[in-house]
Amino acid sequence: MGFDQYHEPPEELPAATRTFARLCASLTEEAEAIGWYEQRIAVEKDPEALAIMRDAQGEEFKHFAMDLEFLLRRTPPWREVARGILFQAGDIVEHGEEAEAEAFEGDGGSGAGGAYDDGSLGIGSMRGENR
């Protein structure tokens, strides 16, 4: 395992940012694994092998969802955007545009950087909220 999830010197990064980067890397790996299993399942003919691969892909769904939930809990602006898009019927792009506008309305154009200006990732602001 390398350290390529860091794009800045790790020793200069706060512990919370290093953890955040690890989970982002993990989320990417779980998504890749889901895609790889999807391809293997599409071509496999042996039913026993298929059953194993489907079971394994299900594990990756779980891992991906846990990683995502962790990241969303730590990043309220991301969570707000996700809330407007995930599990909504209708046009995905339309929901995305609306969710982005709502989440960043009046933020002075700081954008979807993920962290708050104080570098806290908004962890404190999530405490006590039952979203």
Ligand SMILES: [Fe+2]
């Ligand atoms: Fe996994």
